[in-house]
Amino acid sequence: MPKSIPSRVLDGQRALVTGANSGIxxxxxKALAAAGxxxxxxxxxxxxxxxxxxxxxxxxxxxxxxxxxxxxxxxxVQAMFREMLAAFGTIDVLVNNAGLQRDSAFHxxxxxxxxxxxxxxxTGQFLCSREAIREFLRRGMVPDxxxxxxxxxxxxSVHEIIPWGGHAxxxxxKGGVGMLMRTLAQEYGPHHIRVNxxxxxxxxxxxxxxxxxxxxxxxxxxxxxxxxxxxxVADIGKAAVWLASDDSDYVTGHTLYVDGGMTLYPGFSxxx
Ligand code: NAD
Numbered sequence: 001m002p003k004s005i006p007s008r009v010l011d012g013q014r015a016l017v018t019g020a021n022s023g024i025x026x027x028x029x030k031a032l033a034a035a036g037x038x039x040x041x042x043x044x045x046x047x048x049x050x051x052x053x054x055x056x057x058x059x060x061x062x063x064x065x066x067x068x069x070x071x072x073x074x075x076x077v078q079a080m081f082r083e084m085l086a087a088f089g090t091i092d093v094l095v096n097n098a099g100l101q102r103d104s105a106f107h108x109x110x111x112x113x114x115x116x117x118x119x120x121x122x123t124g125q126f127l128c129s130r131e132a133i134r135e136f137l138r139r140g141m142v143p144d145x146x147x148x149x150x151x152x153x154x155x156x157s158v159h160e161i162i163p164w165g166g167h168a169x170x171x172x173x174k175g176g177v178g179m180l181m182r183t184l185a186q187e188y189g190p191h192h193i194r195v196n197x198x199x200x201x202x203x204x205x206x207x208x209x210x211x212x213x214x215x216x217x218x219x220x221x222x223x224x225x226x227x228x229x230x231x232x233v234a235d236i237g238k239a240a241v242w243l244a245s246d247d248s249d250y251v252t253g254h255t256l257y258v259d260g261g262m263t264l265y266p267g268f269s270x271x272x
Contacts, residue, residue, distance in 0.1 A: 004238060009245035011036035012145045014088040016080075018042040018071050018128055019098030021049035023205030024155065024236045028095055029053055031237030032244060033062035037093065040067045040084045044098070071098045071124030081131040090139045092146055093244040094132040096125040097155040099173075101207065106168045114169045121173035125154055125180060129195075133184070136193055147192075147246050154181045154197040155236075156255070158262050174199075178255060185253030194252040196243050201259025203231040226269065227260030 010032055020029040021043035030053065033039045039057060041064050043050035050066040057064040065087050069080035084091055099121045102113040129152055136150030159167065160174040177197065185195040202221055204212050212218045212230050221230060239258050242248050257263050 008036040009241065009247060010093070013037045013092040013244070014040075014084075014090060015093035015095065015244065016040035016042065016067070016084050016091055016128075016132070017095040017097055018069075018124065019044075020053060020095075021046050021066075023207060024200065024203060024233050025095070025097040026053045027233035027237040028097060028240045029064065030057060030060075031234075031241050032093065032095075033057040033064055034060060035241045035245070036062075037244070038062075038088050039064040040080075040088070040091075041065065042067045042069055042071070042080060042098065044068065044070045070120075071096075071128055072119035074127055077124075077127040077131060081135065085135065091132055091135050091150070093151045093153070094128055095153045095155065095240060095244075096128055096177075098124055099155060099157075099207075101167060101170050103167050103170070105166055109169065117169035118173050118176075121170065122176040122180070125177055129154075129180070129184060133188060133193060137191065141192065147249055148194050149188075149192045150194075151244050152181075152184065152193070152195040153240055153243050154195070156181070156197045156199045158199055158201045158257065158259050160197075160199055160255070161263060181255070182253045189252055194243075194249070196248075196251060196254045196256060198236060198239050198243065199255055199257045199259065199263075200236055201225065201231055201257070201262035203233060203236060205233060224266060225260040225262055226264055226266050229260060231258065231260060 015032045015037040017029040019025040020041040029039045054064045067080045069076040156177045157174040159171045160178045164171045181197045
């Protein structure tokens, strides 16, 4: 893995990461805390995992709280934001990370499977972004903390642009996230709110365990990744710190693929 220099680029900022009890969200929460942010660690299930993330952040000298909410439920999202603001005063960074899959051949997909994935992966990002933007606008600019009014990072996927048979609900939700992100970046740019997305390729987490847990599965996965390794959560954590910090000021409406080249059509590398 590449070496990195610890920095405190998020000192004084407050961040909320959804779905932060597992996988990418847990790492993003820890990386933001290591960079100096106070962090809200959202969970909907497995509270003990969220408390473990909070404990790891505290053990490393950071500050975090666990926050319950199903991101697809308006009242629960609003209650979570009230709790976040009561604990930390405001919010500077939202990471819309919560997401899931309910896979099915399209002709067998139930409306419930379709709706559940859209509700969590897309409506969840709408509900959380709306609360964050309301708070950014209410609080106003605090130049000592950041040169932006606020930052939103949307966790999308390579399947925002790579079609994915058997996962039409997931791919459609991430396609929607891309347009939500760009529209918010356009609408709130004049307020100095930056909105970007991180689109991971294959990152080793519980969501895709079957794709990497055996050597055969990993070999097959690697044929899709020009850079020659499967991603790890730290790859995403580092990207999130950069997008959350003023180091990426002037970057908004951007889709950052962190995918080892998965979106480079590797099947065409030798004459197609
Ligand atoms: P994961 O299953 O480890 O984490 C997903 C998290 O979302 C879990 O903490 C889960 O509890 C939470 N969640 C699900 N429904 C929720 C709800 N209604 N309210 C609140 N939280 C909820 O998987 P991951 O790989 O860490 O996925 C994180 C994000 O990254 C997802 O949006 C996923 O689509 C995206 N992503 C992952 C990969 C990958 O290769 N791992 C690739 C592309 C995109």
